[in-house]
Amino acid sequence: MQSLIKGFSKLSREEKIKVLAEQQQLAPEIAASFEAFLHPEQQHLFNDISENIISNFYLPFSLAPNFLINETLYMVPMVIEESSVVAAASKAAGFWAKNGGFQTRVISTTKNGQLFFNWQGNINALNERKKEIEDLILTATATITSKMRQRGGGITGIEFEKVPNIVDIYQALIKFQTADSMGANFINTCLETIGPELMAYINQHPQLKQEHEASVIMAILSNYTPECLVECKISCSIEQLRPYAGSYTPKEFAKRFKTAVDIAMNDPYRAVTHNKGIFNGIDAVVLATGNDFRAIEAGAQAYASRNGRYASLTNIELRDEQFKYTLTVPLALGTVGGLTNNHPMAKAAMHILQQPSAEQLMQVAAAAGMANNFAAVASLVTTGIQKGHMKLHLSNILNAFGADEAEKAAATKHFKDSVVSYTMVANFLNTIRR
Structure with missing residues (x-):
């Protein structure tokens, strides 16, 4: 050992x-x-970014051009190891730029913090004094929140809830607006300041105090942000879908596309992969801009299960010869603080995106997710996903086999109209090397 x-x-x-x-x-x-x-x-x-650093792990920093979002044209930076994701996003963006673009809106930017505490009282008694408690926590955090309030953020509300299935454990669910920052440190600092003040209030109030004093269990932001929502829509006449229809008529393609989305709404096995296609685009933008993709993923996957069953984050409607496709997803992103200001490539990404606000970045990321999902579903219901994916993956396979430039050129020519797989590439290389 x-x-x-x-x-x-x-x-x-x-x-x-x-x-x-x-x-x-x-x-x-x-x-x-x-x-x-x-x-x-x-x-x-x-x-300075991490701990125990011995080197750097490089990922490609790519651009997907021609994203027309609310009549503004973007080149979208994407950090991802999968070339087909960037290619699919670029192709879809170019198509939708000619067909109305991506129509996006931020529904809300509310984020949540949780203060859990042990108490033997009645939850209704706390909620009846909610206004008084709100004033208390606003006063307690006034110094911490002053700059955030100047930027339009701060604490916006509080709810008290009993934690299900655990005796005497309650939470204060506190609502925040964090302007252009993701706000994790801000929220956590506020919560840890609020905790002692709230416990003192409960333990001293004649209608709230109990034999055993209330005490804080923990205070932490929640990455579940079901109110920090962005919506992205694409729509066109069904006839305009012809470039993606392959051997099908546009109407047949639209029906097949809708069936695929309906399956993702009703089958969790398919829904997970369907939503993963959305996050191919979203995660790539989140990484490029120095945001926390783990937090985004966790919150969005929980949101996909909000109705008690995991389902697609997209909805589709075919009516009056129109194709209407909508993505709704929680994205708690920031454009100030953290890596967005410190990492040189994250700063470059912000410049490329024309220095967006947090709300604008939410909309760009959602459009990238929509582009990738549309492209993936379109491939699935026509040629299949592997044809385009493996063509773009050919260079990675050749590198894995140590192919030189001459071998790469020969392979690219050979596989132009042939199936690409590890076995087929290995056999081809073995043949020309002999």
Whole structure:
């Protein structure tokens, strides 16, 4: 059994690599690769982002052009390892730019914080004093929220709820507006300030205090933001869908598309993959702009289950020869603070997007998700997903087999009209190498 490592975080980068190499018997070329991916000029910026850093992990920074969103044209930065995602988004964006573009709107930007506490009282007694308690917490957090209030944010409300199935555990669900910041640190700081003040109020109030004093269990923001919603719509006449219809008529294609979406509304196995196609686009934008894609994913997947069964985040309507497709998704994004201001490529992404507000970024990300989902469903109900995906994946397969430039050129020509798979590429390379 290997011995535990003490004080690893205090070691220099070189010392960390040495410990790793010794413990894992690391091949010298792997250890050398860590050096190759350090930034020659700005490594100090990356060193401040995380802990125990030994190198950087690079992902492609791509652009998907021609996104017409509410009559404004964007080039959308995307950070993702899958080339077919960028290609599909770009193609769909170009198509919809000629057919009305993406119509988006922010429904709400409310975010939630939770203060859990142990108490033996009656929840109605708290809710009856909600206005008095709201005044209390606004006063307690006045210093913390002053700058946020100047930007139009702050604490906007409070609700008290009993936590189901747990005796004597309650929560204060506190509503926030965080302007252009994602707001996690702001919300958590407010909650931790509110906790002692609220407990003191409960424990001293003659109608609220109990034999056992109320006490805080924990205080934390919630990544479930069902009120921080953005909507994205695309619509056109069914006849205009001909470029995506393949061998089908536009009307047949539209019906097949609707059936696929209806399946995703009613079958959770399909719904998960359907929604993953949406997040191919959303996550790529979220990563490019330095936002927290794990928080976005967690909140949106919970939202997809809000009716008690996991379902599609999109809805479709075919009526009067019109195709209308809608995505509604919670996206708690920010454009100030965190990596958005510190990471050089995140800053570049914000410049490319014309320095958007948080609400504008929500709409861009939703449009990217819609573009990728539309392209994926269109492929599924016509040629199948693998034809286009594997064509674009060919270069990755060739690199995995160590193909040189001549072999890549020959393979690209050969597979122009042939099925692409790992086995087929391996067989082709073996043949020309012999």
